Amino acid sequence: MSVPLTALPDTARVWIYGTDRPLASPEREALMADLRAFVDEWTAHGAALRAGVEWVEDRFAVIAVDEASAPASGCSIDAMVRRLAALETRLGCSLLDGTRVFYRDESGAIEGCNRAAFRAHAASGTIVESTPVFDPTIERLAELRAGELERPVARSWHLQLTGHPAGRS
CATH class of the missing domain: 3.30.1490 (Dna Ligase; domain 1)
Structure with a gap:
């Protein structure tokens, strides 16, 4: 279930993915629409995750989950990474390069x-x-x-x- 990051507690777990290049407005909008759709349906072992996504500093996608309601599992995190990898291909940018x-x-x-x-x-x-x-x-x-x-x-x-x-x- 998608919520604004402002509705999540300080203890919410975050993942931050930076783009290797600035995104044009249509690319950024497509990225965020896709991530919001993902977060809306994101589950861990069948339990809906209370999570949010935000675009920060015009370069970073922030995904946060309130693990007090339901913790993210390895499988749910893998699903997020697969979604980001698909977005990389679709947008022609890098999001998952942890060495950047x-x-x-x-x-x-x-x-x-x-x-x-x-x-x-x-x-x-x-x-x-x-x-x-x-x-x-x-x-x-x-x-x-x-x-x-x-x-x-x-x-x-x-x-x-x-x-x-x-x-x-």
């Missing part, structure tokens, strides 16, 4: 690149500790609401990619 790193460039635009390119940008000084990065690995709606999706490199796991001594284990 997102950051804001100096103009404020959101850029995405692979980890090797991110390291190279850090080595060249294009990316510094104050550069805003996006962390699609956050797990709870409370983190999204607290602004943890976007934060400076220095306060993110991305620091380990920069070669900065504080980021080394």
